[in-house]
Amino acid sequence: MSAPVPALSLSNGPALSPAELARYSRHILLDQIGVAGQQKLAAARVLVVGAGGLGSPAALYLAAAGVGTVGIADFDRVEPHNLQRQLLHDDSAVGQPKVASAAQRLRTTNPFIRVVTHGDGVTPGNAIDLFAGYDVIVDGTDNFGSRYLNNDAAFFAHRPLVYGSVFKFEGQITVFDPASGGPCYRCLFPEPPAAGSVPGCGEAGVLGALCGVIGSLQALETIKLIAGIGEPLRGRLLTYDALRQQFQTLQLPRDPGCPLCGSQPSLRALAPECYAATACALSPAPSMSEAEFPLEISVTEAKQLRDAAPDRTRIIDVREPYELEICQIAGAAHIPMRQIPEHLDTLPRDRHLLILCHAGGRSRRITEFLRAHGFTAVSNIAGGIDAWAEAIEPGLRRY
Numbered sequence: 001m002s003a004p005v006p007a008l009s010l011s012n013g014p015a016l017s018p019a020e021l022a023r024y025s026r027h028i029l030l031d032q033i034g035v036a037g038q039q040k041l042a043a044a045r046v047l048v049v050g051a052g053g054l055g056s057p058a059a060l061y062l063a064a065a066g067v068g069t070v071g072i073a074d075f076d077r078v079e080p081h082n083l084q085r086q087l088l089h090d091d092s093a094v095g096q097p098k099v100a101s102a103a104q105r106l107r108t109t110n111p112f113i114r115v116v117t118h119g120d121g122v123t124p125g126n127a128i129d130l131f132a133g134y135d136v137i138v139d140g141t142d143n144f145g146s147r148y149l150n151n152d153a154a155f156f157a158h159r160p161l162v163y164g165s166v167f168k169f170e171g172q173i174t175v176f177d178p179a180s181g182g183p184c185y186r187c188l189f190p191e192p193p194a195a196g197s198v199p200g201c202g203e204a205g206v207l208g209a210l211c212g213v214i215g216s217l218q219a220l221e222t223i224k225l226i227a228g229i230g231e232p233l234r235g236r237l238l239t240y241d242a243l244r245q246q247f248q249t250l251q252l253p254r255d256p257g258c259p260l261c262g263s264q265p266s267l268r269a270l271a272p273e274c275y276a277a278t279a280c281a282l283s284p285a286p287s288m289s290e291a292e293f294p295l296e297i298s299v300t301e302a303k304q305l306r307d308a309a310p311d312r313t314r315i316i317d318v319r320e321p322y323e324l325e326i327c328q329i330a331g332a333a334h335i336p337m338r339q340i341p342e343h344l345d346t347l348p349r350d351r352h353l354l355i356l357c358h359a360g361g362r363s364r365r366i367t368e369f370l371r372a373h374g375f376t377a378v379s380n381i382a383g384g385i386d387a388w389a390e391a392i393e394p395g396l397r398r399y
């Protein structure tokens with residue numbers, strides 16, 4: 001059994017009006033929420049960073065749930081290609097600031113709550129003060145610079161950060177809450193990738209409904225934190241594979257050597273130079289080495305590379321030990337994702353590293369992480385061992 005979850009120190013707020021009691025009756029009927037839990041929601045202040053694919057479902061559910069103050073931070077304007085997944089905005093909002101469109105939608109969803117807009121978005125100059133004015137921060141951003149800024153500012157403001165991310169058909173969610181003993185984003189990835197080392201956020205595809213799944217889970221985790229119920233995803237990463245319809249939970253231990261929340265931190269204040277450079281950087285034209293070692297290759301290409309030059313390639317499987325027990329590729333090295341940072345010195349730099357996970361999402365992040373740490377000969381194996389089982393080794397057990 002896990003330890004009881006400490007609730008945020010929120011007051012219960014003022015009594016609910018008859019109209020509010022009626023509106024929230026399906027919450028109140030839940031024993032774990034009741035009138036007291038609904039009053040906590042009414043007293044709570046939640047900041048949603050990014051009114052996009054994740055922020056849309058998160059903010060809509062939080063507003064409908066009766067979270068008393070919903071803040072929306074975003075500097076962007078609505079564009080037509082947003083509408084495939086960003087349900088806060090509709091066709092008539094194209095060209096408007098996203099915060100304006102979002103606020104209008106949230107106020108019509110629930111007139112009993114207060115909606116606060118932050119049209120400058122989150123910047124190194126305003127982040128800590130802004131976060132300190134809220135009880136929970138929901139990260140709905142889609143680029144590395146913002147993720148590190150949100151993570152660091154939430155740490156310094158002592159606020160839990162409900163993290164979500166999506167890439168193509170895979171999503172991830174966790175709660176970073178070092179103040180309650182959990183890990184932070186830097187425990188996982190100590191440094192942002194170098195500018196231009198990852199594709200710009202506007203360039204990757206994503207399935208719209210996948211954002212609905214992950215953003216809704218972020219709202220759900222936020223409500224659990226406020227009401228003090230259940231087991232929040234502190235120290236656990238929930239991954240979702242939309243194509244296989246599979247969820248998995250991975251343990252995320254805190255890193256005592258973390259540069260931010262570790263025992264001897266090197267970061268004692270926000271580091272503005274870390275955040276801007278990677279914010280949605282457009283990919284430069286590939287250099288020779290990038291052309292030679294693409295960011296991502298297919299399982300067929302991976303097999304051809306390995307067969308052609310077994311001494312000059314190495315497959316690194318970053319899955320968890322229990323996953324290896326289900327299936328593995330003969331000859332692949334195994335380093336679980338979270339241990340990669342401590343293996344940087346031992347990874348061979350004279351070989352082409354081919355990074356493998358279950359479906360290609362975790363390995364993609366590790367590939368980006370390694371490139372940010374000076375490895376150029378490193379490629380992600382798209383589709384992971386699952387694609388390998390389908391195309392190369394049909395005898396492998398799939399999960």
Ligand SMILES: [Zn+2]
Binds near residue numbers: 184188259261262
């Ligand atoms: Zn940390």
